[in-house]
Amino acid sequence: MNNNSDPAVAAARLGDELSSIAGRMSALSSDFAELSASLGKPVTVTAPTPEPAPQPQPQPQPQLQYATATPFGRPPVQPYNPQTVYPQTAAPQQHVGYPQHPGARQFVPPQPPAPKRSFSERISDAAERGLVGRILAAVGVGITLIGVILLLVLAAQAGLLRPEVRVAGGALFAAALVGIGVRIGRREEKRSGAVALVATGVAAALFDVLAATTIYHWLPEIAAIVLGAAIGAAGLAVAHRWNSQTLGLMVSIPLLTFAPVAAGGVDEVLVSFMLAYAASTLWLQMGREWTALFVVNTVAATLPLFAYLNSSEPLAWFAAVAALINLAMALGSTMLLAPSSSRSTLLGVTAVFAGLPVAMLGSLDSISRHTGAAIVAIAAVAFIAAALISRGQTKISYGCRVLWLSAGALFLALAMGAALDASMMPLGLLVAAMVVLIAARWSDDLELPVRIIGTVFVSIGLLALLAVGGVNQLLILGSLNTSQQATLLIGALVGLATVTLATRDWGETASSKQQLWLVGGLIDLWLITELCVSVGNLVTGGSDGGFRGGHLAATLVWFGSAAAALLWARTLAGSARSLTLATGLAIITAAVAKLFLFDLAALSGIYRVIAFIVAGLVLLSLGVAYAQRLTSDEPAAQ
Template sequence: MSAAPDPVAAVAQINDELADLAARLTRVSAQVADLADALPQSSLDTAAPVASVPLSPPAAAQPAPVRPVPPKNRIATAPSAGIPQLQYATGAAHAAPPVFTPPPFRPVPAPAPAPSRLTAASAGGQLGKVLAFAGVAITLIGVVLLLVLAAQAGLLAAEVRVAGGTLLAAALVGAGVLVGRSPAKRSAAAALVATGIAAALFCVLAATNLYHWLPTIAALVLAGAIAAVGFLLAARWDSQPLGLAVGTGLALLAPFLSQGADLTLLVFLLVYAAAALAVQIGRDWTALFAVNTVATVVPLLLLLSRGIELPTAQFVIGAAVTFALAAGSAVILLRSTGAPVAVALISLLPLFPILGGDLVLDRAPAALLLVGISAALLVLTLAGAAPIRTTVGARTVWLTGAAVAALGAAAVFGGADWLPLGLLGGALALGLVSCFGSDLVASYRVLGTVALCAGLLSIFPRAVMALTDADWLDAPHRTLVFTASLLALAAVTTLGWSWFHQASGSAATTIACVGGLIALALINVVCVASAALVTGGSDAGFRSGHLSATVIFAVAGGAGLMWARRLRGTNRALAMTSGLLVLATAVGKLFLFDLSALDGIFRVLAFIVVGLVLLGLGVAYAQSLEDEAADSRPSSYEDPPTGPIPVVHIPVSVTPQKHR
């Protein structure tokens, strides 16, 4: 058994620990006092008072002796000097206890109610814009009532009405200029100026068409000068809405000033668009560019819709200048715009009335105009990489416009029969270009594929006629079918090659199979159309063409199956499926069509050739299956090697064992 602990030693140990704790508390109290002396007095005054507990000075180094007590009694010792004593206010000789003062009560404010939608709209400025728009509309209606209805009622003299409207317009513009001195009020100032300029334009319209005081040229010049004031203020305030208001009002008003669509209106709007370009340079004002371009296109559309016969040179020059202004403005604005694709699309707006130029022009001038526009757009496409430095998207838009213009030229020059040739020729050209490396390779492929599909759909009815009966088509249409099928076959080959090289794996095999099937269908058309064209649509030529197509189908199907032998996995399945499909088509054509349509030597040759192809494929695939079986045979069934058996020397070390 272990000896009982000595009570005296235990009490001494406890006394030492208490003395150490008292010394630590004293040091902490001294550090707090030093920190309080270092803080400014103002922060101490504002801080809440904290109750403090004074401690007695530390005890001496040597603890007081303790008398031993009997083990059965509790240890009752007097407080020694080494133990810190808590001093409480129990008598007059002791200090008063600290008083805890709570911080002053500060009521928490209630949360503010959420603002209503109307209040939020007012704070955001939407309410002001709505009120300004309503004010503009109502004011302009009042000006119209002053100029028109008052004249019908005979309330005021004509001079008074026009002068009153002019004074109101001047007052609105002047008020807008005064309000616009503060940048925070520019939106309201722009509304005032726009209303005043619109009112002034209405006064010019009334003085020209209602009272006939001004000739057309003078009215257009005066309207342009009024619009110039608005554009100058829009440029100074950097306010596109003001420019839009002025441009829209002028574009809508100009046809009424000129009393219809004529070359005078076209020239005026072209001059206006060229002058308005100055305030757009360096700014991203795509909407204003769209308004100005539409304003120049509207006169051309009106001329086409009315079928007005104009001198060829005037319309061609006007249309060419309209397109040149739109394209040139786009090139300038592309440096500052954030929407290059939108700017490029807007620049193609003049192309729409030009496509219908054959309504007022002869075929040759209309086609030449479209060819020139197509060439200009192609130059912009190629120059967009280096001098212009625009995006691929904008260049793709111009490339599409060039293709559409070239197609329109082919349709205008040759009529509807030339449309398939234009589509397929464009597809071939785009396919050839896509085979060369460029940042527009994807655009070339996509546009070429779209043109190819459209061309195949356009030639499909005539191709079916050529395949079913040689007498259905005359010589020009046989020539058209033959030429179109050759172009389509070349386009399928080039585009398929381009798509095949950018794909990989099963996608490349799929492209090769689909392209091969389309090419075989076109080869059938080429064979029949060429034979009919050479023989003048005779039955012998028709039968020989179908015989050639059947033989080509059988050979192509066999080639596809032989190609499938070299592939593995999904690629092999795709190639084998395509080859079997072509062979099935050849056999079906042999029994369903050639057996009744062909006679004599043509029928015999067709059956012999197809039979030989199938027989050769059977032998080849039987050999390939035997080779694959030999390659996949397990190693345990391999034939024993011939010749002398090699002797393998295995070193063996023998360790003699000791016998007991």
Template sequence: MTSSSSTFGGDPGTATLARISTEFDAIARQMSTVSAEFAELRRIVAGPTVTSAPPQAASPPLVPPSRPWLPTAPPFAQPHRTTAPPMPPGPAVPPMPRPTNAPSYRPPASPVVPPVTPPPRPPRPSMSERIGAAAERGLIGKILATAGVGVTLIGVALLLVLAAQAGVLRPEFRVAGGAVLAAALVAGGMWLRGRADGRIGAIALTATGIAAGYLDVLAATKIYEWLPIVPGLGVAGLVAAGGLVLAHRWRSEHLGLLVVVPLIVLAPVLTGGLDTTLIAFMVVLCAASAWVQLGRDWIWLHAVRLAAPTIPLTLVGLFGLVGWSAPGSADPVFATAVAVVVVLGVAGALVTMPTTEFREAMAGLASATTVPALFAGTAMHLPGAVILQISIALALIGTVLVGSGLMGSGLMGSGAAARLMPDSVAQIWSATALLLLFVAVLVSFDGAVAVAVLLGLATVTGLVARTWSTTSRVLLAGSSVIWAIGFAALLDAAPPFVLADADLIGRDANLGIVVASLFAASGALVLATGWARITDETVSRAAHIAAGLVVVYTLTAISVTAGVLVGGSDGFLAGHVLATTCWMALAGAALAFARRRNGAARTAAVTGGLVLVAAAIAKLFLFDLATLDGIFRVIVFIVTGLILLGLGAWYARALQDDGPAQPGSATAV
């Protein structure tokens, strides 16, 4: 056996040195592999978003502390071997072959992130698939059952009406046959309700039987006149109430709709059109079915119930608008019916308000019941119509006030669900009341009086909106619209060219223009302040500029009109002297206001004051100098000059009292 010393030329020292060098070389390669594995682990922990970094700087060479002349280990970040330092003088040592099983290091590859593709859209179902899905949900059965209800009721109507016209069967057999058919249908529906999967058929049969029953009662009351109107309507209401009892018990809004909707469609056929009997029956139906909302949040049935009397009452008003006289347009009947329907709508909304999910819809439906009152002036005598409109408006305002007070005081409990009247409901009903008052003013007054009342209504509403934040935006918007309509009417009654002509203003001047101008000026200031409170600076500046222009115009109208009313032609001249003086006084007020403000508000006030001064001087030389004569011309020039002197002296002293302003500051205006 050959020894290791013989293998390396028989020199033990050389062989030992070569073996140690080989072992250090293997250790270096192993540590390089461990370093690469640590780098890979760090990349995995950092996540896929970490990109590959450039190769790190080489670590210091690994050198044994006691043998500084031995070959150095390769850096951890480099997979190849470094060149060993030169060996000391001695016998040559053959190079050692690299072991074949030594692990090789490969730098980690950069992570490849696959592109994110959106998931493919599912294919749209075909028509046959949609029909099959509808059949599975029972929709086709409901459609067929509803169609069957309509066809059957048409047959019952033909039995009751057309058979009477053709003389087929005796009246007793017709009515009795309709009653038997109605009872059989209801009994069949109740029997089918107890069977499995019989809900849809039971609802359809029961709805058909109940509708046939009250159509039979209406025929006996209206066509054959066997029952007086009041007992006949009472029996029909009991039949409809029985159907709604079943709907409430079966928890089926569908059944309730099938009980009420056919009545609204077919009842006018039996009553012969729109008359007092139809209106009274619809009101009774709405009142008798009010309880069905208790414990059931059925918004569609509630809408149909309120529409039953509201639609015919609205038609009565529309017929009066075009000059037709409807049978139900008698003052007591129309007013009572409208009042009852409005009470039912508002009361129903208030009762269900704490539990319903459709608060705004309930409030909107209650407001819709006031639509017939808007046309009351065409269906009633004017005083009664105005009283009806004002009464409903005041009732809505009182309801909003009480409801908002209870909401704020906590009497209804804590939390949004316990509030009696949310802000949105208060806004809807406040807007409805404002609309009713607006219509009442239009039908009650005309001419300058109507303009003054409209502007006064807008001013009062703006003041209410300023102090009542619950409905401020709605009331501000409504009052702004009414004010704009009133101011447009004021401009039509007293345009600027009329104010500049003594003959025209002498013919058109009246006290209504003076009062309307006062309300226009005060309303403009109130509304501008209200909008400035709830909007940004740009809207606020525009509102105040518009209000300033309105105030200037209305003061001119007041001065000239009042002067003409008091002194005739001389009053016209005195009025323009007063108007020019007022312009200068307003300019002084704007400059005084600017002294108490800073920033943009001060700049706007100073600009407005100076513009008004320029306008007053222009009026003085372009109009007053040519129009006025005698003492009026002297007075206007002297007064205007003195005001200008006073403003100049006061403003210069005010700047001196403020001290030197910093350049670029807001006070250096």
């Protein structure tokens, strides 16, 4: 009987196939669960069930054996065993929401959103962090100091209490607050409240000194200034010991706000008092990152100066001295505090703000024009010196130094504007531009900004030269007086040197040298024309012959310059030749345009004849020279 047709064998084979299908389905389910876990989908994990009690093992059944050979020579078919084909199906692993195979990304199940906290809970958290306490303390400082101001000033106006009671009461109140604050501040956890107490006491003591001096006149002014500086230094010494910039800000901000009220207005005493306070607290900021305190103290010393300069009768000498002291103190403080600050640029901007009152001195009626110009020039020198001296200090940023240099240039321009008349302003600007451009070569890392400043001065000076009468002199006969013509003559000479210097300096680093030299050459042609016409007018006393002779000379100079450039180009090679040739051709074009558009109508008689004959001869000579060069080059090319 054939084994292949035996029902028992067929049933065994059918059971093996069903077991194989079940194993593959189990493997597919396991892979699908693993894929779901890697895609972030939650996978339900069932709790492990208790193991069943051990059952008696059935007796092993004899395996059916297949034929060892097949009719086609293939290897015999082995019985199916799920443990060897699909080993993972024998003990399926449970997935808990992240992949188990090595090398796969770990899956983090999404966290549920945090429950929204109520407003009262957030307030409670802020109170735990101390934020509520600091806010309440800051508000308490302001309200308490307003009460002190009411006691010292408004009570005096209303006649409440005796002056001795008001001043003594304010002093005792301030001393009590400082004493209690220092005692409480011994413990670190209570220091935030102690800071507010000490700051209130120090500010109240400063207001008390101001009121006793300016309102009741009990203290000499010098004594009040010295006492105020001592109180400020002692109060901020506590801030230094506790390393609390907040304490200093809680003193300086109320002092900036309420000091004019306590002093009964802005006068010399208040300005000096604020300057002394800012100076006495400087040493406490050294070595600390207290940029905010420096800014507030500088503003507190500068704003009263603005108010004083805008008052009805400011003392000229006092305003000048106070403004210069404020500027020197701000610049010096910046240099001292920059090594410990990460925001030196902000310190530099604050120092520039401190110098603004100096710029206002030139407009005071009580100060002469030349005195005000000298004071503004001192400020300009101070800014420029600070920018150059701080060159080796790495903590002072490059932007801060450039800012100081720009401020110095601006103050220098203001000083010239205050010292010079409108007719002399072009000369001052052009001379300053020449000095700045020469100094740029020794400015090291500041060479580029110094050159930019010099170029700006050149541009403004040339525009001022046009405004003085540079256009009228060229177009209208007799439109300028002798003084204006002399100014144009000197301005044209200085302008020629300055424009040529600026063009050469920028040409060393610019990529488009040809365009730069073309622009510089055209500006020089205009200045040469101004020079020639000015000389003609001054020599002939402004006659018609001098005007026409000046224009004739200018035209001849234009053609001569073009001829020189074109002939020089013959001796050059490469980019130098191209640059010189382009410049010469541009000048020739401009000269021919001037000859036909202006000289043909403005000149008459012998002047017109000379201009056209000389221009024609120059062009003929240049044509012959360049034709000869081309002819001589032709055999070489063959």
